[in-house]
Amino acid sequence: MSYLVFARKWRPQSFGEVLAQEHVTITLRNAIDSGRTGHAYLFAGPRGVGKTTTARILAKALNCEKGPTSEPCQVCESCTRIAAGTDMDVLEIDGASNRGIDEIRDLREKARYSASAGRWKIYIIDEVHMLTREAFNALLKILEEPPEFVAFVFATTEPRKVPATIISRCQRFDFRRIPSPVMAEYLAREAEGEGIPVEREALSLVCRASGGSMRDALSLMDQLVSFSGGSITLESAESLLRVVEHDLLASMFSAVFAGRGGEALDMLAGALSGGYSVEEVCDASQEFLRNLMLVAAGGVAGLDEMPDREAETLRRIAGAVSDVAVLDTLRIISSAAAETRTSSLPRVVLESALLTASELRCAVGVSDLPPSPASRVPGKAPQAQPRPVRQPGPATAPAPDPVPEGRAPAGPAPSAGEPPAPEEDAASPVQGGEDPPAAEATPTPAPAEDAASGQGGQDEEKEITRSLLDLFDAVPYENHSDGRQD
Numbered sequence: 255m256s257y258l259v260f261a262r263k264w265r266p267q268s269f270g271e272v273l274a275q276e277h278v279t280i281t282l283r284n285a286i287d288s289g290r291t292g293h294a295y296l297f298a299g300p301r302g303v304g305k306t307t308t309a310r311i312l313a314k315a316l317n318c319e320k321g322p323t324s325e326p327c328q329v330c331e332s333c334t335r336i337a338a339g340t341d342m343d344v345l346e347i348d349g350a351s352n353r354g355i356d357e358i359r360d361l362r363e364k365a366r367y368s369a370s371a372g373r374w375k376i377y378i379i380d381e382v383h384m385l386t387r388e389a390f391n392a393l394l395k396i397l398e399e400p401p402e403f404v405a406f407v408f409a410t411t412e413p414r415k416v417p418a419t420i421i422s423r424c425q426r427f428d429f430r431r432i433p434s435p436v437m438a439e440y441l442a443r444e445a446e447g448e449g450i451p452v453e454r455e456a457l458s459l460v461c462r463a464s465g466g467s468m469r470d471a472l473s474l475m476d477q478l479v480s481f482s483g484g485s486i487t488l489e490s491a492e493s494l495l496r497v498v499e500h501d502l503l504a505s506m507f508s509a510v511f512a513g514r515g516g517e518a519l520d521m522l523a524g525a526l527s528g529g530y531s532v533e534e535v536c537d538a539s540q541e542f543l544r545n546l547m548l549v550a551a552g553g554v555a556g557l558d559e560m561p562d563r564e565a566e567t568l569r570r571i572a573g574a575v576s577d578v579a580v581l582d583t584l585r586i587i588s589s590a591a592a593e594t595r596t597s598s599l600p601r602v603v604l605e606s607a608l609l610t611a612s613e614l615r616c617a618v619g620v621s622d623l624p625p626s627p628a629s630r631v632p633g634k635a636p637q638a639q640p641r642p643v644r645q646p647g648p649a650t651a652p653a654p655d656p657v658p659e660g661r662a663p664a665g666p667a668p669s670a671g672e673p674p675a676p677e678e679d680a681a682s683p684v685q686g687g688e689d690p691p692a693a694e695a696t697p698t699p700a701p702a703e704d705a706a707s708g709q710g711g712q713d714e715e716k717e718i719t720r721s722l723l724d725l726f727d728a729v730p731y732e733n734h735s736d737g738r739q740d
């Protein structure tokens with residue numbers, strides 16, 4: 255059995271087979287069908303998501319003997335040659351190894367002698383951002399006046415490094431990472447087609463490890479098949495893939511949340527000496543904290559493709575820390591992750607971020623401290639706070655009220671049928687069933703005064719009355735602002 259079952263198979267041959275890039279393929283198809291093909295395209299996006307593949311399909315679409323057509327026939331000489339990479343008119347150039355001015359000058363010379371009549375000469379330059387400045391200048395000269403049947407497709411993972419003068423002469427398409435569910439679905443289908451048993455949770459690990467790159471996912475699948483001898487299990491995936499282990503992240507951030515910065519640093523050191531790069535730890539940490547945030551906030555819909563065991567760990571941690579602590583830590587780690595990319599000492603950046611996060615947690619107030627005024631700062635304590643409902647009327651009113659309380663109910667009460675219920679009142683536990691009587695009581699201010707003066711009366715009654723008064727207060731704001739003028 256061939257162990258390269260997956261990677262070799264993934265060669266989308268038509269626009270319809272390209273996964274998850276419809277925003278690109280539909281536009282290209284329309285352009286071809288309407289005869290409005292450009293001379294220069296920039297395909298930007300992460301590696302392994304189909305940029306070069308799409309460039310080849312575009313070449314086929316332009317040069318197919320039945321074409322130009324958005325549905326190349328796949329059987330003519332041109333289509334088969336392009337698919338095999340042997341077509342003389344479709345030249346693939348690796349920008350990383352042909353980055354100098356001489357190569358581009360040479361290209362320019364050859365582009366002048368274009369393909370045979372009616373056919374396009376297509377240059378696909380991969381990793382175009384690697385070209386030197388001089389090479390870009392030479393390239394710009396061709397782009398300014400491209401020969402009639404010459405098209406360029408520039409593929410790059412780093413569009414920011416491509417000069418603006420080049421970009422402005424290209425039609426730019428941004429390729430996306432392939433979403434995990436789409437990728438997992440595809441991999442499951444392919445594995446089934448090959449008769450390879452696959453555990454779904456293993457697929458989710460593969461998808462995450464691939465970072466949205468189909469090429470990476472497929473070669474991981476091939477590695478897994480040869481590693482585990484024909485089937486793909488979660489166990490084999492875990493031991494083979496270099497995903498920063500969930501357990502390690504869980505322990506590291508549990509230490510951070512508990513304010514044990516030293517312990518967190520030890521775990522980081524362990525991860526780094528175990529072979530993970532700072533970047534990998536940063537990425538994995540952000541993903542971990544993001545998932546933790548989702549679990550803490552109850553937004554589990556975003557947790558695609560996560561093994562049950564990991565979800566359980568997240569729930570356990572989320573139960574012990576406040577949402578705010580998770581958010582703060584995520585912010586700190588995210589900005590550190592951005593900083594590591596430009597820093598010459600990325601490890602120091604990550605270490606200080608972990609330490610900051612664990613110190614911050616202490617500063618905010620650890621959840622197991624006894625309740626105190628200080629615990630009002632965002633944290634876990636607020637449940638213990640008394641409700642604000644019992645405070646005198648003006649405090650609960652949304653804005654200063656120029657109208658004395660007594661006058662409010664005296665006004666016309668057209669809104670009696672619809673309880674306006676400002677937030678505070680709606681939340682009041684006493685009010686529940688009392689709404690309809692409140693509306694009927696509107697015309698007579700008397701009971702309100704009774705309750706206000708009868709200070710020895712029952713507390714419950716007072717509270718109901720207060721709620722009613724609050725309700726009255728709220729009515730004129732919304733409905734009688736005009737009537738108040740007289």
Ligand SMILES: [Zn+2]
Nearest residue numbers: 318327330333
């Ligand atoms: Zn064809």
